[in-house]
Amino acid sequence: MSASANALASPLHNEDLSFHWMPFTANRQFKQQPRIIARAEGMHYWNDRGEKLVDGLSGLFCTPAGHGRREIRDAVAAQLERLDYAPPFQFGTPGSFQLAREIAQLTPADIDRVFFVGSGSEAVESAIKIAIQYHRRRGDGQRLRVVGREKGYHGVNFAGWSVGGMVRNRDMFGLGMPGVSHLRHTHIAENRFQLGQGEHGADLADDLQRMVDLHGGDTIAACIVEPIAGSVGILPPPKGYLEKLRVICDKHGILLIFDEVITGFGRTGEAFAAQAFGVTPDIMTMAKAITNGNIPMAAVAVRNGVYDTIVDAVPGGIEFFHGYTWSAHPVACAAASATLKIFKDDELFARAKALTPKFLERLGALRKHAIVQDIRGYGLLGGIDLAPAEAAGARGFAVLTGLFNTGAVVRVTNDTIILAPPFIATEDDLDDLFGKIDAVLAKL
Numbered sequence: 001m002s003a004s005a006n007a008l009a010s011p012l013h014n015e016d017l018s019f020h021w022m023p024f025t026a027n028r029q030f031k032q033q034p035r036i037i038a039r040a041e042g043m044h045y046w047n048d049r050g051e052k053l054v055d056g057l058s059g060l061f062c063t064p065a066g067h068g069r070r071e072i073r074d075a076v077a078a079q080l081e082r083l084d085y086a087p088p089f090q091f092g093t094p095g096s097f098q099l100a101r102e103i104a105q106l107t108p109a110d111i112d113r114v115f116f117v118g119s120g121s122e123a124v125e126s127a128i129k130i131a132i133q134y135h136r137r138r139g140d141g142q143r144l145r146v147v148g149r150e151k152g153y154h155g156v157n158f159a160g161w162s163v164g165g166m167v168r169n170r171d172m173f174g175l176g177m178p179g180v181s182h183l184r185h186t187h188i189a190e191n192r193f194q195l196g197q198g199e200h201g202a203d204l205a206d207d208l209q210r211m212v213d214l215h216g217g218d219t220i221a222a223c224i225v226e227p228i229a230g231s232v233g234i235l236p237p238p239k240g241y242l243e244k245l246r247v248i249c250d251k252h253g254i255l256l257i258f259d260e261v262i263t264g265f266g267r268t269g270e271a272f273a274a275q276a277f278g279v280t281p282d283i284m285t286m287a288k289a290i291t292n293g294n295i296p297m298a299a300v301a302v303r304n305g306v307y308d309t310i311v312d313a314v315p316g317g318i319e320f321f322h323g324y325t326w327s328a329h330p331v332a333c334a335a336a337s338a339t340l341k342i343f344k345d346d347e348l349f350a351r352a353k354a355l356t357p358k359f360l361e362r363l364g365a366l367r368k369h370a371i372v373q374d375i376r377g378y379g380l381l382g383g384i385d386l387a388p389a390e391a392a393g394a395r396g397f398a399v400l401t402g403l404f405n406t407g408a409v410v411r412v413t414n415d416t417i418i419l420a421p422p423f424i425a426t427e428d429d430l431d432d433l434f435g436k437i438d439a440v441l442a443k444l
Helices: 027-032 068-083 094-104 122-139 159-164 202-213 240-253 273-277 306-312 330-345 346-366 394-406 427-443
Strands: 037-041 044-047 054-055 111-117 147-149 180-183 220-225 255-259 282-284 298-303 372-378 383-385 412-413 416-419
Touching: 027 111, 054 330, 068 330, 094 111, 094 298, 094 330, 094 412, 111 122, 111 255, 111 306, 111 416, 111 427, 122 159, 122 220, 122 255, 122 282, 122 306, 122 346, 159 240, 180 255, 202 220, 202 240, 240 255, 306 346, 330 346, 346 383, 346 427, 394 412, 394 416, 394 427
Parallel strands: 147 180, 147 220, 220 255, 255 282
Antiparallel strands: 037 044, 044 054, 111 298, 282 298, 372 383, 383 416, 412 416
């Protein structure tokens, strides 16, 4: 396709930009120098000028199978012809039951009851409500506390930012959900430039025991963590850390929730990070890659015993007064089933695992740049901390815009670059991506 065909048919003017209030974006700054993505295919985007950009982020961790998959497009079109929408309360559609079964084939054993929602934020909100209701159904209604972690990201709904630990996501919105405590984060100096799991920091999991000692274990409903903290800059768990959390939760009857919105569906080389690290939670959230980014969707998978406790406690009538208009949307279910088939047929989880050594090698080589203060990586996830410039975030933003202008899309949080290439990437694609990063960092 020609460059002109890749561009927007009618270029955007400044006045066209004023109506959209953009999320997590410096709106005034953006609208002065917009970065418009107009088309995508495979490993690449094209901007509104028809210039090609390598996708170093899988959209926003959403498109590991690459952009423009015809299989998903055809499944969505066929579903729209057959059934566009049906109410999810008291009615069901064939696709949701099929999809739940397909997801259960990927989750760890005994975690195969699936509740569908529309976003990762909704999944976290739902998981916390499930945990609280589980304890109430067991007669432990005093278990209302939830333990999160500093530097954690669990979406932007009320419960999610309350248990999350990214300061800027919290500081303008009040006190948050009551009864929330936070573990210390695992971003420690002892593990600097450690790719994979760090050797130090397993003892940080003992913070959960401190919460038990302070508040009483019988007041804590759940502990929620990302197996790999994602949005703050890719923090793999120290060796033994997740295992310790599991032991403490088991000892005190606390449910362990893994937020796998980013790590789910192959990002670690396994279906879920729970399997990569060999630690099974009681509840898992998932989103992003579930439809390869085509249609918003998310889910919560729970241990059978959690589901049974809630459902069996009510012999007749509604057991769980919770759900969304878009829960198990028929078109989203069709997109998700088509996506899971691509993951299986193209063996994309195995391809991600095979590509990981090359990715981590190229990631680690960025240490040569003087402004790089730390590098972390696991699977096809990488984080690069840059030395701050005159203002926090200024250098990171310079890298974001510099890479966009050079032909690459990445994510930047403050002064940290985050990478998550699609599983379809080749070694040549990685060379292209890291070559562009090298060039931009060298200029700084």
